[in-house]
Amino acid sequence: MARRAADSNGLMRLLASGRFRWLWLLVCLLGLFAFFAAWNPTAVLSTYNVRNIIGDASTLLIVAVGVTFVVATAGIDLSLGAVLIFCQVIAAKTMIAVGGSGWDATLAGTAAALLAGIAWGTLNGVMVARLRIPPLIATLGTLGMAGGTALLITNGINVRTGIPDELTLVIGAGRLFNLLPYTSVVAIVVVAAAVFALNYTRFGLHVLGIGSNEVAVERTGVNVASVKIRVYALSGACAGLGAVVDLARFSTTAVGAYSTLSLEAIAAAVIGGTSLFGGVASIIGAVIGVFIPAVLRNGFVILGVSSFWQQIAVGIILVTAVYIDQRRR
Amino acid sequence: MTAPALKARGIVKRYGHIEALRGVDFQVDHGEVVALIGDNGAGKSTLSKILVGAIEPTEGTIEFEGGPVVFKGPADARRHGLEIVYQDLALAPHLEPAENFYLGREIYRGGALGRWLGLLDRATMRRRAIEAMRTLNVNLKDERGRISELSGGQQQGVAVARAAFWASSVLFLDEPTAALGVRQRSGVHDMIKKVQQNGLGIVLISHDLPEVMDVADRIHVLRRGETAKIYERGETDTMGLVAAITGAH
Ligand SMILES: Nc1ncnc2c1ncn2[C@@H]1O[C@H](COP(=O)(O)OP(=O)(O)O)[C@@H](O)[C@H]1O
């Protein structure tokens, strides 16, 4: 009896502690969805619509997961939109060079995109951790460099041909068990790996420790610079993977798009309970933080409300989330 | 006679024109509490940082257990069993006590694969950390809560317990009670005595003279980077210490 009381106390404490803030967020997300569904159940609840929301979120999900690690170290990565496009261009050019069709071209392009993302991310990490350039400036610099290079390579014209059908038709348009888009499967695998890395491994502990008190971690002998470089490289790699997923979905590079990708990803992380001051992070929270704006956008479109309202609503949610974080400190 | 745990000779530390230390000899034995006292800027923190390998001396030699050593950084000194609790608390406030205990020295599970992935064995780390804290009477209501949820005294308790847990030779405490209330201070004093009984040498930096007279076997007074006086237990009183600190004779 006493034992059970203690357990339920412990449960209440856990719920209140903020570690499970994502549960409350999930309730908010479902509430939002229910709200729109109540207005127009047939359109909102259709398989087609739900699948669209989930599929459309794939790229942002992957990028948001990566940037969550950066924000957890009290860093920031503004370069992701440009890095993603650069990676797409590299992927497309590689696929064309390898013959423009087949799984080998798909794989080669994917590998090239990942490597390109890791390269830009590593550059970010080295600038932040070794050259001590503030992350805001370092990644803003990379935003310019990667974006400019992508434009130089393509002359600003999107690559639309020579992308293998295996990538666009099989992966981009295909669904697992005819249910879940393969791009979402990729996103889910990334999310699962990130949950594991952040919560169960030394890497995750060091990431949160650095965000919490960098000097303390340094003093324990952990190579803080190396952890930070890996964190930015991870963020870049996620942008590279997001690039391939986007390429698969739209069969074209996205030169000129994604100018607000980093901000959307950081917003998702922050809405999901990751602290901009570092030390606290939630991958599941970031996932919910991706879907709250997505459901809002979808709902407004279906209700015929101007999508500009979605921007306003997301802005308010973001500021509120940061305010709550600030208050908790 | 066994060799002292740690012995330093002729330690000089210059920062540009500033001579933080100008030829200090220092010694601490196993099972002994040496208080290191002196005015602000006397060089106490600098000396302890040099002795735990956090900074390099400009001149001077260090002997560890009778043999000469040059510490290649704090990790090296830690491998020799030296630990320090810094003046500014060096805990990560968002992590739990056990995570702070094992930060940088994690325990893994899952065999070779687990080690490669860095898969944390949180259960074992928690069990050992909690046991270590309880032995030193650091009793936390929520042993898995974040450090930031603890009182200042409890945080200091965790920091001292962590350092004592890893230390096998000498434990340095840089003003561990400066920010604490009376009850919490006596808690830290009890910890110091317990750690001493386990055979560790302790270097206690403090401004609290009654505290120093109470726990120290030897009192090493620094003044402007030099040794002003060294007293054995009972050789002096508060007035004598003040005189040695300020240089009034
Ligand atoms: N990194 C540094 N650069 C320049 N001067 C320093 C540095 N660290 C300490 N000092 C100087 O060395 C002297 C001793 O400092 P410190 O060891 O911190 O004294 P204490 O701990 O006894 O108060 C002071 O004059 C201080 O200003």
Ligand SMILES: [Mg+2]
């Ligand atoms: Mg000091």
